Amino acid sequence: MNVLLIGSGGREHALAWKIAASPMLNRLYAAPGNPGIAREAECVALDIADHAAIIAFCKDKKIDLVVVGPEAPLVAGIADDLATAGVRVFGPSKAAAQLEGSKGFTKDLCARQNIPTGAYRRFTGAAEARAYVKTQGAPIVVKADGLAAGKGVTVAMTEEEALSAIDACFDGAFGGAGAEVVVEAYLEGEEASFFCLCDGKTALPFGTAQDHKRVGDGDTGPNTGGMGAYSPAPVMTDTMVERTMREIIEPTLRGMAEIGAPFSGVLFAGLMITRDGPQLIEFNTRFGDPECQVLMMRLKEDLLVLLNASADGQLAHVSARWRDDAALTVVMAAKGYPGTPQKGSVIRGLAEAAGTGAEIFHAGTAMRGDEVVANGGRVLNVTATGKTVREAQANTYAAVDRIDWPDGFCRRDIGWRAVEREKSGG
Structure with missing residues (x-):
């Protein structure tokens, strides 16, 4: 198969790394990609907002499947335009992507389908x-x-x-x-990320994770796009997964089908696990970043088989198996993030870090001659596995400590909730 991956961040590097391992793959292209993705795919300088250019590229290169990484192209309707042009795509339609594109749309769906979520009001x-x-x-x-x-x-x-x-x-x-603004009730509990692959009719559970949104140790400071994550999330027990499927995911698929916008792609439920069970905080209609990185490290299956099954409405005939090991990723960010990050600083020691057994996914890098430089806020995702979260944490930070980047920083406590659980035997 010839595959085009759209996006340029750490999530897309993790997807490229996993897709590149598929025996089904012939050629992998990425638009626009990044220096890390370039090790797995041929990067092409396409404007991902120019749907006509993407369609023309797909026709020229005989692309069999387009995998859309970020949310903005989905909300802009790239999946619809590709499908109209006869190009197969993994990702939801513009109408279905409203689950991420409009918080109010999702809250109204929850109200119609009796999906547990915080009380809310919409304001203009x-x-x-x-x-x-x-x-x-x-x-x-x-x-x-x-x-x-x-x-x-x-x-x-x-x-x-x-x-x-x-x-x-x-x-x-x-x-x-x-x-427009949505104001909603504050929910008490523990957050978790839950993923499903969907094909409009079937939802296939696709792993759990917990991320760390605040910039500083101890969950302090402003919110970010995510400073690290680990998988699986201990709070997502078998019972909690079953309840999430029954109370949140399945009613969502039914509700979307009822309004003529069946959901196909990856559905990412941001959850608060409360004393009363799972409550929906928000939906995303793409893989999480950095949650995708830890999911790809644990997935046993050929990812391309699963993406094809989603695109073809065949998820009922496939399964997803996971390694027992935990995976943990630490985001290394440029100083100034989440405000104005400092770009252009040189990053060294990446080969030494990878030599520890970790995977180094590039999120916001560029090349300046032969040197890797910072080119964004979240710049690297250092990712490793271990038999426990504590071991995965130790392995990840061992790799982080090999990276020579004085102008970067990271949290030093990613995975702390799970590590405390393991220490207490919980």
């Missing part, structure tokens, strides 16, 4: 939203309705923080994404 003006916050009090959650690159959510512990978040949205801090 700051005055009404502010008044609602004042009646509800804090803690409370404020979300820009649209795509905001992982930065449009404020978990406000005070009323003042919530009011500031509302003002930021309506003042244009997130562009069009903040033209």
Whole structure:
């Protein structure tokens, strides 16, 4: 098969690494890719917002499957345009991608389908939203309705923080994404990420993970796109997985089919595991980043077989098996992140780090001559496995410590919840 992978981050590097291992693969292309992906695929300088150019490339290179990594092209309808042109694609339609593209759309679906989630209200003006916050009090959650690159959510512990978040949205801090705001109840519990491959009818459970959103150790500082993750998530017991499928995933597939937007692709449920069971925080319609990296490390199956089954409506006939080992990834970020990251600093020691047995997935790098340099906020995903999360954590940080990058930083406590559980025998 000839495959085109769309995207340029750590998630896409992990997907490229796994797809490249498939015996079914003939040629793998990536648009636009990055220096790490270039080791697995031929990178092509396509504008992923130019759907006509992507379709022309697919026709020229006889692409058998397009795998869409990031959310923005899906919300923009790339899957629809490819399908109309006769190109097979892994990823949801524009209508189905509203599950990520509009927080309000998802909350309304939850209300119709009785899916457990926090109580909410939708607002198109700051005055009404502010008044609602004042009646509800804090803690409370404020979300820009649209795509905001992982930065449009404020978990406000005070009323003042919530009011500031509302003002930021309506003042244009997130562009069009903040033209509407969802204000919802604060949920108490432990967060987990749950993934399913879907084909419109069938949902195949596809692993669990837990990520670390805040920039600093001890879950302090501002939210980020994710500073690390591990898999599996101990809080996602067999019982919790079964409940999540029955109470959240299956009603979502039914609800999407009912409105004529059957969901195909990967459905990523961000969950809060409360005393009453799983509650939906949000849906994403693509693999998580950095959760994808740890899932790919643990997946036994040929990923390309599973992606094809999703695209062809055949998921009922395949299965996903997982290695017993835990996997853990640490994000190395450029100083200044999640504000304005410092770009252009040289990164050395990557071969030495990989020599420990870790996989180094590139997230925001570029080449300057023969040198790898930082070219984004989240720059590297250092990823390793172990028999326990504690062992995976030790192996990952051993690799991190081989990387010579004075202008980068990382959290030193990724996996802390699971490590504490293991220490206590929980």
